[in-house]
Amino acid sequence: MAVATAISDEGAVDVRDRGDVRRQIRLVSVFGLVLLALVFFYLKIDDFGVKYTLGERVTKDDPAKDLDAQTIMIAGLVVVAVALLLAVVNKVPKGALGGLIYFLVGVAFFAGFVFWNYADQTGTFSVAIINPFPGTIRLATPLIFGALAGCLCERAGVINIAIEGQFLMGAFFASVASSLAFSAEMGLVGGIAAGVAMAALLGVFALRYQVNQVVLGVVLIALATGLTDFLLSQIPDDPDIKKYLNEPLILEKVPVSGLVDIPVIGPALFNQTILVYIMYGSVVFVTLLLFQTTWGLRVRSVGEHPKAADTVGINVNRIRWQAVLIGGVFAGLGGAFFTVGSTGTFDSNASAGNGFIALAAVIMGRWHPVGATLASLLFGFCFTLQAQLAFLDKIPGELLRASPYLVTVIAVAGFVGRVRPPAADGEPYVKS
Amino acid sequence: MKLEIKGLTKRFGSFTANDHIDLTIEPGEIHCLLGENGAGKSTLMNMLYGLLDPTEGEILVDGQPVTFKSPSDAIAAGIGMVHQHFMLVPVFTVAENVMLGREQVSVPGVLSRRKASAMVTELSERYGLRVDPGTLVEALPVGVQQRVEIIKALSNEAKVLILDEPTAVLTPQEIDELMDIMRSLKEQGTSIIFITHKLREVKAVGDRISVIRRGKVVGTAPPSTSEAELAEMMVGREVKLKVDKDPPDTGAVVMSVEGCTVVDPRGHQVVKDVSFEARAGEVLGIAGVQGNGQTELIKALLGLVKPDAGVIRLDGDDISRHGPRESLDDGIGYIPEDRSHDGYVGAFSVRENLILDIYRSDEFSTGLALKLDDIAANADARIKEFDIRTESAETPVSSLSGGNQQKVVVAREFSRPLKVLIASQPTRGVDVGSIEFIHKRIISERDKGTAVIIVSTELDEIFTLSDRIAVMYDGRIVATVSPDIAREDIGLLMAGATPDSGPASGKTEEVPA
Secondary structure (H helix, E strand, O other): OOOOOOOOOOOOOOOOOHHHHHHHHHHHHHHHHHHHHHHHHHHHOOOOEEEEOOOOOOOOOOOOEEEEHHHHHHHHHHHHHHHHHHHHOOOOOOOHHHHHHHHHHHHHHHHHHHHHHHOOOOOOOOOOEOOOHHHHHHHHHHHHHHHHHHHHHHHOOOOOOOHHHHHHHHHHHHHHHHHHHOOHHHHHHHHHHHHHHHHHHHHHHHHHOOOOHHHHHHHHHHHHHHHHHHHHHHOOOOHHHHHHHOOOOOOOEEEOOOHHHOOOHHHHHHEEEHHHHHHHHHHHHHHHHHHHEHHHHHHHHHHHOHHHHHHOOOOHHHHHHHHHHHHHHHHHHHHHHOOOOOOOOOOOOOOOOHHHHHHHHHHHOOOOHHHHHHHHHHHHHHHHHHHHHOOOOOOOHHHHHHHHHHHHHHHHHHHOOOOOOOOOOOOOOOOO | OOEEEEEEEEEEOOEEEEEEEEEEEOOOOEEEEEEOOOOOHHHHHHHHOOOOOOOEEEEEEOOEEEOOOOHHHHHHOOEEEEOOOOOOOOOOEHHHHHHOOOOOEOOOOEEOHHHHHHHHHHHHHHHOOOOOOOOEHHHOOHHHHHHHHHHHHHHOOOOEEEEEOOOOOOOHHHHHHHHHHHHHHHHOOOEEEEEEOOHHHHHHHOOEEEEEEOOEEEEEEOOOOOHHHHHHHHHOOOOOOOOOOOOOOOOOEEEEEEEEEEEOOOOOEEEEEEEEEEEOOOEEEEEOOOOOOHHHHHHHHHOOOOOOEEEEEEOOEEOOOOOHHHHHHHOEEEEOOOHHHHHOOOOOEHHHHOOOOOOOOOOOEEOOEEOHHHHHHHHHHHHHHOOOOOOOOOOEHHHOOHHHHHHHHHHHHHOOOOOEEEEEOOOOOOOHHHHHHHHHHHHHHHHOOOEEEEEEOOHHHHHHHOOEEEEEEOOEEEEEEOOOOOHHHHHHHHOOOOOOOOOOOOOOOEOOO
C-alpha cells in the first residue's frame, strides 16, 4: 500500500541518519580528491605564464594576453581547502549556499586543470586559452533540443530512449530537404518532419501496442542507424545528383546587433545561427508549456498518476500522443543541428551518441526543462574543453575523447542523488 | 437528482461480477451499499462512473436513460466519486488537483492558480472542509487528502457523490468528522452512495442500506436493522463477530525492543525511540492509523531494514543486525500487510508457495535438488489443515480468492516452529468466513506459547485479538493499554492525544511493562 506517511519531525530522537553520514563521506572524499589534484597541478607547473583571449581564436586585432595563473590557482586551493574543512566538520550547508560551494569547487578544479594543461608548453607556437562559451552554447544546442524532447515524453509517462534515433533521422532528412530546396531553413523543416515521424513510430509501439519502452527505444535507434546508413549508401557519387540530396546549405551566423558586443557572453549567446536562437525560445516555451498551461498540467498528471487523470475525464493516451509528437519536433530540430546547423553533409552516425548524452541531461536535470538545459550546457562545456585540450599533449587524446562521457556517468550516478522520475514513467496505461 | 439502476450486469468472461442489479438513489439520501470484499460493489460503482461498460442493463438519471462512455460523461451528468485509493497526483498542490480536467484559466489555455485557489477556498468554506489550497497533496495526512477528493467531486457540481470505502484509512475521529460532512452535504441536497463493509458505519449514517452479495442485491434494509442481521445478509449465513478465546497464559519476554529508531531514505525519522516487549502466550496489538510508522517498525523487527538506533532482542540475544534469512532461522513468522507484494509469488503454485521459506531445510531438499514428493505431501497436508480452497496444489496462487491466498501465507508461516509471529493486517481484503478462521489460528498459535504481534488499522481486529494494545502515533508508541479501554479513548490516542493531556486520561489504563 502506497499511503504517504504523515510523520512529523517532532519528537525525533537524536540519531544521525545514515544518509547524512554518507553525504559527509562523499563530500570529504570528493573535496579531498579535488584538493589533491590541485596540489598536484600546482607542483607540476614550472612556468605559470599562460596566455588567454576572450575571442574564439587569437587574431592580429585581438592578441593573446598574459594571465596570472599562480594567483588564481592559490585562490582555488584556498577555496577547496575551506570546503574540505567544512565537510570534515560536517557543516556544508544544504540548498542554494551548498550549491554555490559545489560550483566554486568545480570552477577551482577546472581552472587548475586547464592551467596545468596550458602551462609549460614546449611547441614553437604557444597556444592561448580561448573563450569556451561560444563553443559551449553551440555544442549544447542539440543536447538541449534532445533533452526538451525527453522532458516532454517522460513527463507524460513515455520513456524516450530513442532521442539518438530521432537525431540521426532528423540530421539526414534535414540534409536532404536543404539540398533539394537549396535552403538551409527548409532543412529545419525536413529535420522536424523526420523527428516527428520517429516520434510517431515510438507512439504507435509504446502507446498503441504497449511494447516495453526501453527495448523499443533501443530498437528504434538500431532502425535509425541502419536506415540512414542504407539511404546514404543509395545516394550516387555523381555530383549532379548528389547536390540535390546531400549537399545542404548551412545555416549562417546571425549576430544580434548591440548584444553581440557584450564581452565574453555576447559572442557566445548572440553570434549564433537561427537554430540556436530557436533553442533559447524552445527552453522558455517548453517550460511555460509544462508548468503554466492547461495542457501542461494534464501532461504531468498522466505522467504521475494516469488513473487520476482518467477519472476526471482526461484521455490519457491522447495526451501522451500529443506530448510524444511535440517532443518529436524538438528532437528533429536537434538532429538538424548535425547537418545544416554545423558541418553540412550527412555522414554515417552523424549524431555520434549525442542522443544518449541528451538522455543523461534529462535525468541530471531532474525532468525539468531548465535543469536539463543547465546539464546540457555542462556537457557542452566538456566537449568544448576536450576539443581545446586536444591541441596540447598533457593527456592522451583517447582518454580526452572519453572525458565528456566520463563526466556524464559521474554526473548521473554521483551528483544527482535521489531523483524522482515521473511516477508512471514507462508504464502503459490500461483501463481496468 | 434521482439515480436509478435497472438490471445492470457486468461479466468478465464467464465470471459475472454484477448480476442484474436494481437500485434507486433518491435525491438527498445517504444510500449505503454494504458487501464483503469482492462482492461486486466496486464494479458497480465503476460502471456508474463510466470506468467500465455494462454488459447489460441501464442507468437512468431523473428518469432519462444515460450511457457513460468515460468518467467525463458521468461527471457531466452530476456524478462524483471519491475512490478508495485516492485519485490525487501527489506532487501537485491541492488547487492543481482540484482543477485538473476542468482547469481554471486566465486566458484560454493558461492556468490561473489564483482562481483555482479561490475556488478551493470557496468550496471548503461552504461545506466546512478545511484545507489549504497551496499545499502539496503528498504532504497532507490521508484524512485531509480525502477532503481534497470530496472538494474535487463537489467542484464538478456533483449531485450524487459516491464514496468508495472512505473510512478504511481514517482514525475514528476522522470517521466522525466524515460522517458530519456527509450529513451536511445531504442537507445541502447532495445524494450520497456510501460503500463500506463496516456495519457500525452504515447504521450510524445511512438512510437506507442495500446489501450486495456475490454480485446481486440481496435486500434493502432500514438502518434500524441489527448488526447481526446485516452481517448475515452480507455473508449469507450466521457469523460470529467475536472470536472465543481464553485469558492469556502469559510467559517470559520473548522479543524486546529498546529505543528502536528508523530513518527513512528521505531522512525523516519514521520510527522514534520505540520500546516494547512481546511475551510468550500473549497477543500484543499495535493499533494506529496507517502511515504512523508501523510498516517501518515491522521491517526493522524482521531485519528488512536495520534500525538506526536501538536494540531488538529475541530471547535475550541482540538480533538488530540480523537480515531476513537469520530472522527466519530465529523463528520469526511474518504475515505481511500486502500479501501480493510480500506474501507470495503469484505465478508460483500453491505447492511452491507453501515452502518458500523452508525449501532449504533437509526436509525438502538434498544438496541442489528439491525433494518433490515431500513438497507435494506437505502441500496436500497444509491444504487440508488450513482449508485452502484451490482446484489443485499446482494452481498458481494468483488465481485464488483473497481469503485463500491469505490462507496460503498463514499456512506457510505456521508450518515451522515459531517464537514470534508478526501479523500485519492479517485479514485485509479477506472474506468474513476466512477472517474467522485466520483469527482462530492466530489465537491457537498464541495458546501454543508463541509471542504474537498484530499490527492493524482496524480497531475491531485489534479488540478481537489483543491481550495488550500499544497505540502508535507519529512514529512513537504513545500508550500501552488493556483491551477493555473504550473505543473513543483509543481513537483519541490514535489521533495523537496523550493519555495525561487528552480527555482520555481518567479511563486509560496503563499496563505496566
